[in-house]
Structures are given as structure tokens and as C-alpha cells.
Amino acid sequence: MKKTVFALTALTALLAAPMAAQAHRAWLAPTSTVLSGADAWVGFDAGMSNGVFIPDHAAMRLDGLVITAPDGSVAQPENMMRGRYRATFDLHLTQPGTWRIANVMSGFGAAYKQGGEEKRWRGSEAEMATAIPADATDVVRTRSINRVETFVTLGEPTDIVLTGQGLELAPMTHPNDLAVGETATFKLMQDGKPAANQTITVARGGTRYRDNPEEITVVTGADGGFSVTWPEAGMYWINASVRTPGAGDQIAMNAQYNGVVEVLP
Amino acid sequence: MHLRSLTIALAATGLTAGAAQAADLTATVEIPRLSSASYHRPYVAVWIETPDQTAVQTLAVWYQQTANSEGDGTDWLKDLRTWWRKGGRALRMPVDGVSGATRAPGRHTVTASAARLRTLPAGQYNLVVEAARELGGREVVRVPFRWGAANTGRAAGTTELGAVTVAVSR
Numbered sequence: 001m002k003k004t005v006f007a008l009t010a011l012t013a014l015l016a017a018p019m020a021a022q023a024h025r026a027w028l029a030p031t032s033t034v035l036s037g038a039d040a041w042v043g044f045d046a047g048m049s050n051g052v053f054i055p056d057h058a059a060m061r062l063d064g065l066v067i068t069a070p071d072g073s074v075a076q077p078e079n080m081m082r083g084r085y086r087a088t089f090d091l092h093l094t095q096p097g098t099w100r101i102a103n104v105m106s107g108f109g110a111a112y113k114q115g116g117e118e119k120r121w122r123g124s125e126a127e128m129a130t131a132i133p134a135d136a137t138d139v140v141r142t143r144s145i146n147r148v149e150t151f152v153t154l155g156e157p158t159d160i161v162l163t164g165q166g167l168e169l170a171p172m173t174h175p176n177d178l179a180v181g182e183t184a185t186f187k188l189m190q191d192g193k194p195a196a197n198q199t200i201t202v203a204r205g206g207t208r209y210r211d212n213p214e215e216i217t218v219v220t221g222a223d224g225g226f227s228v229t230w231p232e233a234g235m236y237w238i239n240a241s242v243r244t245p246g247a248g249d250q251i252a253m254n255a256q257y258n259g260v261v262e263v264l265p
Numbered sequence: 266m267h268l269r270s271l272t273i274a275l276a277a278t279g280l281t282a283g284a285a286q287a288a289d290l291t292a293t294v295e296i297p298r299l300s301s302a303s304y305h306r307p308y309v310a311v312w313i314e315t316p317d318q319t320a321v322q323t324l325a326v327w328y329q330q331t332a333n334s335e336g337d338g339t340d341w342l343k344d345l346r347t348w349w350r351k352g353g354r355a356l357r358m359p360v361d362g363v364s365g366a367t368r369a370p371g372r373h374t375v376t377a378s379a380a381r382l383r384t385l386p387a388g389q390y391n392l393v394v395e396a397a398r399e400l401g402g403r404e405v406v407r408v409p410f411r412w413g414a415a416n417t418g419r420a421a422g423t424t425e426l427g428a429v430t431v432a433v434s435r
Contacts, residue, residue: 036343156355
């Protein structure tokens with residue numbers, strides 16, 4: 001019960017501040033991505049700010065944190081701490097392979113008019129049917145799903161299994177196998193299907209120490225695919241945002257993807 | 266920024282038959298003496314790759330063989346970034362005849378018999394040496410050689426590695 005209330009509060013906070021989410025970039029940055037040895041520890045910083053990986057605005061709420069171990073089991077974070085500008089936690093990599101660390105927030109919302117007055121509602125899909133009054137007009141229903149994620153690998157990389165929910169990257173090139181000067185290919189998927197003709201923003205960290213943001217934008221092809229040739233080593237943020245307007249009974253969709261990958265020299 | 270690919274003087278001088286009975290491929294790796302207040306011996310990997318840089322076989326990896334208060338020696342194998350990515354991460358260390366302790370500055374020899382390289386088809390290859398040092402840098406040196414005929418090759422690093430030579434006796 002307590003947990004539900006907590007999660008709902010977080011959801012409401014997320015949905016109530018769409019502008020904040022738009023203006024500031026959400027990032028989940030690992031301290032290492034490629035590791036060797038029998039086991040290893042990785043720390044993570046999660047924040048929202050204009051400059052990626054520069055914690056100077058707001059810590060991320062991690063209520064939707066899901067860590068998937070290479071064998072598909074769910075792992076728990078340790079040493080969770082919420083600072084002013086960033087939330088941090090550690091992960092003990094206890095098995096070889098690729099670990100997926102994702103903070104996923106999803107929910108439903110509606111905007112409508114009742115008696116000439118504009119009203120808004122947020123909640124779960126189950127509640128939506130009864131939440132909107134019968135005499136409501138100009139009803140716009142929206143489903144929101146926002147994925148913030150990163151990957152780390154102990155030993156040899158293993159396959160990443162997509163959830164089929166919201167926006168995800170299907171890796172043609174493994175996200176923990178990226179090297180400067182090489183070209184990596186990914187496919188943007190929405191609910192498990194290719195998302196064609198969408199703009200991808202790729203931003204490298206460290207903007208505080210240079211004048212040019214050096215952002216890369218690419219557009220996905222018919223198969224959702226896009227390629228990036230890494231100009232420099234560093235930590236990169238990959239973003240996509242897909243808004244699909246509602247029509248009739250069709251619920252509008254507001255999906256975001258914020259991935260972090262590391263490119264090594 | 267990228268891997269250093271050095272020009273090689275590939276001298277096709279045949280070795281005398283007697284010199285090469287023990288080893289059919291002999292590589293020498295020079296670890297330079299560096300004056301550093303906090304010198305640690307480098308981790309070194311030696312492997313054979315095809316001209317398109319696909320790793321074929323690891324010949325030697327020199328790393329800390331024990332655990333200490335900071336961790337196990339295998340924790341830093343990833344710092345041999347190129348080797349780790351191209352093949353090291355697929356190995357289960359230690360590997361017999363490959364794993365060894367870190368070496369002191371000086372010239373070291375790595376040998377491989379034809380029996381050990383029996384799966385290597387005749388053709389053009391690179392011998393690759395990568396060194397990564399704690400609180401130091403990383404360097405990769407490639408030496409082209411031909412397997413299937415007597416020949417020698419030579420290259421040199423500029424920071425973490427000295428001269429690297431390869432001699433194939435047949």
C-alpha cells in the first residue's frame with residue numbers, strides 16, 4: 001500500500017511536469033561500462049540537467065528503477081542516495097554478461113472540458129474509464145512512457161532482450177562494444193515495432209570544457225535503424241521522443257528514450 | 266587517438282634451419298625502463314590478428330596473478346582495451362601457456378611452435394602487442410609478418426613499448 005502511494009506520487013510528479021522533463025535532459029550515467037574479473041562494482045549517477053552528465057539541476061526520481069541481470073533475473077541496487085542534484089546507487093555485478101539498468105516511468109492522463117471548465121486527470125489505465133465524467137467533452141487521453149537507461153558488461157557482452165514497451169533501442173552493435181572511429185547501428189523500436197523517420201539526438205558529455213556542444217542528429221530509416229560514427233571517446237547520451245496525437249478512441253502517445261553509452265578509445 | 270600502426274621494415278631474410286627448431290615463431294617485446302615515481306610493471310597482451318584486425322590467437326598475457334587489497338589481478342585485464350575487446354573477454358583466465366606474471370623492464374621473448382599455431386592458415390598476419398600501465402599510458406604496436414615462409418618483422422613503440430620483433434622460421 002505504502003509502495004503504491006509512493007509510486008503514484010512519483011508518477012504524478014513526472015506527468016505533472018512535462019515541460020521540465022522536456023527542457024532538461026534525463027541521464028543515468030555509469031562509472032564504468034566494460035569490466036573484467038570474477039565480479040565488479042559499478043556506481044550510477046541519475047540526474048536531470050541541460051548539460052548531460054553535469055549534475056546542476058535536479059536529482060532523478062528512481063521509483064521506476066529496474067535492473068536486469070544477464071540471466072534475466074531482477075537485481076537490487078545498493079547504497080541508494082538522493083542528493084540535491086543527483087541520485088546515486090551502486091550495483092554489484094555478480095555474474096558475467098550484460099546488465100540493463102533502466103528507470104521507466106509510465107502512466108495515463110486525460111485533458112477534458114466539463115461545464116466550460118478545463119480539467120486534467122492522471123492515473124493508471126484501469127482507473128481511466130471511470131475517472132473521466134460522462135458529461136466531459138473535448139477529451140484527449142494520453143499514454144506516457146519514459147525510459148532512461150544504460151548498460152554495463154562484465155566479461156563478454158550478452159544479448160539484450162527488449163521489453164516491447166515504449167521506446168527502446170534494438171542493438172545491432174552491442175552498446176558495450178563501442179570504439180572511437182567505428183560506426184554503431186541501432187534500431188529505434190516503439191512497442192516492439194520499428195519507429196521510422198524519428199529524430200535521434202546524440203550528445204557527448206563534457207560540454208563544460210568545450211564551446212561547441214558537438215551534438216549529432218540522425219533520422220531513423222524505414223526499419224527504425226540509424227548509425228552513429230563516434231568522433232571521440234566519451235560518454236554519450238542518446239535521445240528520442242515520439243509524440244503521436246490521439247484521434248477518436250485512439251489514445252495519444254508520448255514516449256521518450258534516454259540512453260547512455262560509453263565509447264572507448 | 267587511434268591505434269598506432271607503425272611502418273615496418275619487413276626483411277625476408279631466411280633464418281638458418283638450425284636456429285628455429287624450438288620455436289617456429291619468435292617474438293621479442295621490449296618493456297622500456299621509465300622513470301616514474303610510481304612505476305608499476307605494465308599489463309601486456311601479445312596476439313596474432315588478420316590484416317583486418319580480427320584477433321586469431323592470443324600468445325601471452327602478463328598480468329598480476331594474485332589478489333591484493335585493491336582486488337584481483339583479473340579486475341584490470343579490461344585496461345588492455347584492444348585485446349580485451351577483440352578476444353580477451355572471451356577467454357577464461359588463466360589460460361595455460363598464455364597467462365603469466367607481469368615482466369620487469371627489459372627484452373622478453375614469446376615463442377610459439379608450429380604445433381601451437383596448427384590452426385593458423387598460411388598467409389599475412391600482424392603480431393600485436395598492447396601494454397597498459399597503472400598510472401601510466403597504453404600503447405599498441407603491430408608488426409606484420411607472414412606465416413608459411415621464413416621472414417622477420419620489426420616495429421617500435423614510443424611510450425609504453427620499445428622494440429617489437431617477429432621472426433618466423435618456416
